[in-house]
Amino acid sequence: MTVVLNDLAKHVNGRVIGDAQCEINGVGTLEGAQFGQIAFLANPKYRKHLKNTNASAVIIKEADKQNCPVNAIVVDDPYVAYAVIAACLNPIAPCIPGIHPSAVISDLAKIHALAWIGPQCVVEDNAIIGAGAIIGPGCLIGKHSTVGEGSRLDAHVTIWHDTQIGKRTLIHPGVVIGSDGFGIAKQKNHEWIKVPQLGRVCIGDDVEIGANTTIDRGALDDTVIMSGVKIDNLVQIGHNAYIGEHTAIAACTAIAGSAKIGKNCKIAGAVGIAGHLKIADNVTITAMSMVNKSIIEPGVYSSGTLLEKNNTWRKNAVRIKQLDIIARKVIKQE
Amino acid sequence: MTVVLNDLAKHVNGRVIGDAQCEINGVGTLEGAQFGQIAFLANPKYRKHLKNTNASAVIIKEADKQNCPVNAIVVDDPYVAYAVIAACLNPIAPCIPGIHPSAVISDLAKIHALAWIGPQCVVEDNAIIGAGAIIGPGCLIGKHSTVGEGSRLDAHVTIWHDTQIGKRTLIHPGVVIGSDGFGIAKQKNHEWIKVPQLGRVCIGDDVEIGANTTIDRGALDDTVIMSGVKIDNLVQIGHNAYIGEHTAIAACTAIAGSAKIGKNCKIAGAVGIAGHLKIADNVTITAMSMVNKSIIEPGVYSSGTLLEKNNTWRKNAVRIKQLDIIARKVIKQE
């Protein structure tokens, strides 16, 4: 799609510097963009590429306009503006309604006339699929589950029974939602007995869930993912967890059962969050941290140790095991 | 299903306090349960909710009976009793035998007349499916694999060739069993050569395997999961690992090849266990621990560092890299 620079600028409340009628047909990086493409400068790491860019225009902050050798759109937040402009230049194909003949659809399912059900899908009894929803190849929509208007399940997604999915939610391939939580009780004879998992998973609007992520159904009450939450790949969310609005969770993070996470949190990759604790709103947790008690104040939290050459790491790691003794010596010496 | 309190109590060898004929039709939490439901008090964190519960009855320990405002079943272990009662009130739908017409079944497969094969499944040559087994939508049962009596594969499960699965085993969506182990050998020219993975995966009875977990086949001998083992979501089990009876493994744990783990162990989430080592029976490993040598005694083991505010973490993390030097100074000062 081709759009003139001025029209793109209007979409993002930006100010054009240079040729407002310049035609833009795509996006690119500062380094890779070609004639006709628009790039952006958000991360200062890449500022060095601005002066040599071949882009036809660049989305920049006010502070960078002096150094921009080409047309520009000046905005407060170039990354957000880039997201809007990239979506504008690369519109998602609209939903072409229908049901692929290879899909297996229960007579009791309610599929909106404007939804699409792809090949090799299974839609079970009493499932409800909203208008404009796209159920990609090989997905399963279990009994009594609902997929809201305009939501998209890319492929091979498993929505187990009684799951609620809101509107405009995007679920990537291989995701499993509504599998049993890990509820087991130890009997006297050492054998585990399964605790029935009777709750549901309820997912809000405008949520995104990354590939092969798993979200367990509640044991009694529901597991809840509020609207605007963004979840990356291979994340585990245990039974009865609650994730507040607009919280983002990066890949490979594990959230144990009954953890309650606030709004607007940023949880980096490979973090572990223990069960039955609370995390306040506006908390940031850095990568690979272990969260084993509640966090009551907003802020940035971390754990873990820094990378070292293996030979020095070995020496220091052994000393950590002696640290309480070392500390007592230091205190005594005082 | 509705059951009178007295009958539920008999199932769990419990003693009724209050109205033994009270009708119970479901389970709930102390906080959320309504009239007709039974709740339980196991975790002392939730004791505060006992006095205001709207449940018709509560499963409690002897010590809590004074403070229970409603009917009660008194037992030694309320959580185990709850598991039994919840299963009793929420029976799993029985297997309705048959083969969905969309399933692709080899003529050489042996499927018991009392098994169910769901839509979009594939069952390959010489696979054997036992009585009462439920193979949910989109599962693959590879060549020469066996699924025992009463086992259930929920959906999109991949059972690769020559895999043995016992009786009453429950496998959640997206699980992959029998994929090749990570066997590669470095050649002089720096290229890796694949080491053929010729063993199998053998899984016992009453095992549970969580969503998107992967269990690799053995390189030469088999990977073995003994009866009663419970595995959560997104767990990785490498080739030739051995997991002893009734061991439980929480989500996102990675177990490397040829690790031998004992009976009745409790392995928390996101633990890493190195290859070619042994862990004794009755070992507990706390979350996110790194196990890089054998554990020969029962007990509780841990590694990792505690969460801090990011600014103090940074200072302390730098000091860890100096710790051997600091320790030497302390020793010298003595």
Add this chain to the structure above:
Amino acid sequence: MTVVLNDLAKHVNGRVIGDAQCEINGVGTLEGAQFGQIAFLANPKYRKHLKNTNASAVIIKEADKQNCPVNAIVVDDPYVAYAVIAACLNPIAPCIPGIHPSAVISDLAKIHALAWIGPQCVVEDNAIIGAGAIIGPGCLIGKHSTVGEGSRLDAHVTIWHDTQIGKRTLIHPGVVIGSDGFGIAKQKNHEWIKVPQLGRVCIGDDVEIGANTTIDRGALDDTVIMSGVKIDNLVQIGHNAYIGEHTAIAACTAIAGSAKIGKNCKIAGAVGIAGHLKIADNVTITAMSMVNKSIIEPGVYSSGTLLEKNNTWRKNAVRIKQLDIIARKVIKQE
């Protein structure tokens, strides 16, 4: 398949000691091998089993020949030689070309006459499948994606649109390639806006990708996995990552976006690698390490703490939070 020892030795440039005409029909471990099988001794941990082996022959180094009680093939690298011989004795079934009638194939897809498309597959518009490629049950090949000659996708693999896969690449069940990267931008109102993910995933020749691993498409440029890379199960590779030739990555490792990893690296399991950094060639990273800055020199790198009994770990973990203060005291005392 049965091969005489002498012929096996020729395959690996080895020297036979003993009966060169001895017939070998399979492989086994030193402990488990039976008459007719060949074993190998590579890991010194298993040397103790050499003297009692029932194998008909053993692949060994020169140094072990004195202690070998049976026929032997002497080579420089017994593990590499074993890999070659095991493959020779256990040839992979050849591709029997065809398209299973249950597969859903676009009229616009180009499938080579010598490829196999298994049951329940979906091949979308303009996908290209090369000669000898095997697309196992339940796979999806998205629009404009290419699978090269002789590549094999075992089962339930999702190849999302515009993905390039080279020759002889092996992809295990449940893998997702080409899902959107985790690109989101925070707006002033705290809501995230999705950043369109417009790049591709390009995978070279002779790559192996383990079960349930996820590889995200690039945001603008491509995510690149070079030839000869070997990736284990449940690995996450973020958008625009680059993995150099012959690098091996063990299970549960997470590689964030735009990380550039060199050639011939060995990355152990459950490692976390932050985004926008570079790792040199020939770097080894030990298990569960956190890599949060670039590594410019070859070598072995580590982070993390060692396993302890939980009661001592608790004491030491608390002291880590005081470490900067302790260190200052030590320096002051000097």
